[in-house]
Amino acid sequence: MKKKKLEKSKRSENRIKNWENRYDESYSKDPFRLRRAEVHLPENLPEIYLPETFEPNATVVSHSKKWAFVLLDNTTEQKEILCKIDEHLREKDSSLIAPGDRVFIEYEENGEPIIRGIAERKSKLSRLSVDREGPPEQVISANVDILFIVASVKQPPFKAGLIDRFLIVAENGNVEPVIVINKIDIVDTLPEEINIYKNLGLKIVYTSCITKQGIEELVDLLQNKVGVLAGHSGVGKTSLLKCICPEINALTLEISQKTEKGRHATTNTHLYCLPNGGKLIDTPGIRSLGFWDMDPRSLDYYFPEISKFAEMCRFNDCSHIHEPDCEVRKAVKFGNIPIIRYESYLRIRKSIEQDGITPGRLRKENILPKDLSYIKKRNRFK
Numbered sequence: 553m554k555k556k557k558l559e560k561s562k563r564s565e566n567r568i569k570n571w572e573n574r575y576d577e578s579y580s581k582d583p584f585r586l587r588r589a590e591v592h593l594p595e596n597l598p599e600i601y602l603p604e605t606f607e608p609n610a611t612v613v614s615h616s617k618k619w620a621f622v623l624l625d626n627t628t629e630q631k632e633i634l635c636k637i638d639e640h641l642r643e644k645d646s647s648l649i650a651p652g653d654r655v656f657i658e659y660e661e662n663g664e665p666i667i668r669g670i671a672e673r674k675s676k677l678s679r680l681s682v683d684r685e686g687p688p689e690q691v692i693s694a695n696v697d698i699l700f701i702v703a704s705v706k707q708p709p710f711k712a713g714l715i716d717r718f719l720i721v722a723e724n725g726n727v728e729p730v731i732v733i734n735k736i737d738i739v740d741t742l743p744e745e746i747n748i749y750k751n752l753g754l755k756i757v758y759t760s761c762i763t764k765q766g767i768e769e770l771v772d773l774l775q776n777k778v779g780v781l782a783g784h785s786g787v788g789k790t791s792l793l794k795c796i797c798p799e800i801n802a803l804t805l806e807i808s809q810k811t812e813k814g815r816h817a818t819t820n821t822h823l824y825c826l827p828n829g830g831k832l833i834d835t836p837g838i839r840s841l842g843f844w845d846m847d848p849r850s851l852d853y854y855f856p857e858i859s860k861f862a863e864m865c866r867f868n869d870c871s872h873i874h875e876p877d878c879e880v881r882k883a884v885k886f887g888n889i890p891i892i893r894y895e896s897y898l899r900i901r902k903s904i905e906q907d908g909i910t911p912g913r914l915r916k917e918n919i920l921p922k923d924l925s926y927i928k929k930r931n932r933f934k
């Protein structure tokens with residue numbers, strides 16, 4: 553009798569909010585099953601949950617749908633081991649883990665390691681998954697301190713659009729953005745658009761993998777920190793990684809002469825350990841970056857120069873496209889908001905709406921409400 557009571561209280565402790573509604577069928581009194589079921593939480597919860605009794609004992613380096621390479625804690629050897637991913641940590645054809653995730657590994661009866669749980673993430677970088685069949689969110693990497701948004705001045709040409717999108721991803725994921733302008737050895741004058749980001753108070757590092765300018769600065773920023781290199785293909789992400797740590801053996805490819813674009817040399821996101829205690833995650837170059845949980849109305853807050861004027865628009869929910877007395881459009885007209893940032897804002901807004909991420913859908917799927925004042929408070933811009 554007493555034992556039963558104890559079990560019950562333990563069970564309620566282990567439960568999380570909304571548990572019954574969401575996963576009634578997966579509930580079990582068997583703590584082993586309960587634990588496994590709890591780990592299998594939907595992607596629209598803020599964090600993946602790991603029951604208190606489990607201590608993470610490894611870090612994910614890279615993964616596929618069913619397998620992952622991890623670095624075990626408590627070993628001096630920097631050896632990556634291959635583990636199976638528990639089926640509860642997969643959703644359809646995707647796995648829910650990401651490089652940088654702290655995971656709990658158990659050994660099966662045959663001695664094979666298997667990832668059973670994912671620890672709460674202190675930060676994450678995520679995007680709208682390109683695979684529309686699976687979960688909408690694709691976590692690019694977890695537990696990251698710095699997002700290095702890499703752009704090249706030329707070959708491939710400098711493009712501000714992706715920088716704007718990555719700034720939103722960093723802000724949303726609680727990660728500090730640093731803009732890296734690479735290949736400065738091939739130009740005499742830098743693209744003018746860079747001044748926009750300078751004026752926003754963002755950190756910018758100018759680099760060259762040929763002259764090694766800026767590499768020391770990146771190394772210093774990475775001391776005991778976890779960084780991610782992201783950007784278009786061919787901008788030199790992997791080359792920067794190799795300059796920072798020459799022992800790393802990773803593929804780089806010359807950009808195509810014809811299109812001046814990169815050739816997708818890196819195909820898998822991978823975490824590398826650096827000699828100064830830092831870690832650096834290299835990612836494949838991307839063409840586009842969509843958002844998976846963005847309310848179009850909150851977009852203003854990610855553009856501080858726009859939100860400053862948006863507060864004075866006649867309508868609270870002004871889209872700054874067609875409404876009368878729109879202070880944002882006025883500010884663009886008088887040169888107080890850079891036109892390319894406004895155009896970028898419009899493009900992002902349109903793409904969010906095209907992806908079907910509308911306030912109505914977000915409310916229906918319980919992704920809203922998002923506390924906008926919180927985003928505003930956290931804004932890292934000047």
Ligand SMILES: Nc1nc2c(ncn2[C@@H]2O[C@H](COP(=O)(O)OP(=O)(O)OP(=O)(O)O)[C@@H](O)[C@H]2O)c(=O)[nH]1
Nearest residue numbers: 761786787788789790791804805806816817818837
């Ligand atoms: N001139 C010059 N070339 C560079 C620099 N950095 C990288 N490159 C060259 O740019 C090409 C692409 O470099 P990668 O490091 O493979 O680019 P990436 O961003 O990792 O590309 P993906 O893996 O496809 O996303 C290679 O030929 C590099 O040698 C640089 O600072 N200056």
Ligand SMILES: [Mg+2]
Nearest residue numbers: 789790817818
């Ligand atoms: Mg690469």
Ligand SMILES: [Zn+2]
Nearest residue numbers: 865870872878
């Ligand atoms: Zn407006």
